[in-house]
Amino acid sequence: MWRVLLVEDQAIVRQGLKVILEQDENIKVTHEAENGAEAIEVLQKCAIDFIMMDVRMPVMNGIEATRIIKRDWPNVKILILTTFNDDEYAVQALREGANGFLLKTADSAKLIEAVYSCMQGGLTLHDEVAAKVMPKLLQNRQKETITVDLSPRELSITKLVGEGKTNKEIASELFLSIGTVKNHITQILHKTGLRDRTQLAIYAVKHDI
The missing domain is CATH 3.40.50.2300 (Response regulator)
Incomplete structure (x- = not known):
């Protein structure tokens, strides 16, 4: 509960x-x-x-x-x-x-x-x-470029986070386990220096991922 x-x-x-x-x-x-x-x-x-x-x-x-x-x-x-x-x-x-x-x-x-x-x-x-x-x-998003090296899988997950998808929905769409999705998101946050999932969603929108 x-x-x-x-x-x-x-x-x-x-x-x-x-x-x-x-x-x-x-x-x-x-x-x-x-x-x-x-x-x-x-x-x-x-x-x-x-x-x-x-x-x-x-x-x-x-x-x-x-x-x-x-x-x-x-x-x-x-x-x-x-x-x-x-x-x-x-x-x-x-x-x-x-x-x-x-x-x-x-x-x-x-x-x-x-x-x-x-x-x-x-x-x-x-x-x-x-x-x-x-x-x-979305304002000025074209002026911002991705400066971190995200893998194709990480980019896919970042895109779905930006769309507001839950870990369960992402896992289902990409045929992954929820644990794997969580691990990927943790790695993405580490690479981008972002604090949490909400910041990652904003990051995805800003960078047009």
Whole structure:
């Protein structure tokens, strides 16, 4: 069962999200926080697998919290959830290592699907957000060239990561085991000097892989 931390300054919203998420037997909301600073306090004391976090909050916002959490707890998955359809927030969140960006207009099925996607290594972007974010990530991509030596297999995997595919989906498409895909991604991250899978997805888009 995945242990979930909800970070949202409005209690009624947290309660609604908890009810929705716990409809799935694999999801348990174990902790709640009203801002990014409280979220970090929770992580210092408790084991958390997944964080669903608002962007605009008092004390510490979601972008700043994501930066700190991904630095100190890189394996924790973070889905940014907001009412603000703002491409700049999405770009910042992804650059700081968020595993997805979803609008609060998403239905309950989409929320649960997003948790699964993030936990399985995918990159979740709300359609409306993706339509605005991708052009920003693609800007000036022709000026950037690949300076690391990736094998054809590594390039194929990088391309699929850039498409938001999970390890399971990549393994199925390339006829590999999930373990082999994970090993390849680890090697790719080492070669490129990137921190995590989200940065690799952005790297793939920027370099038109």
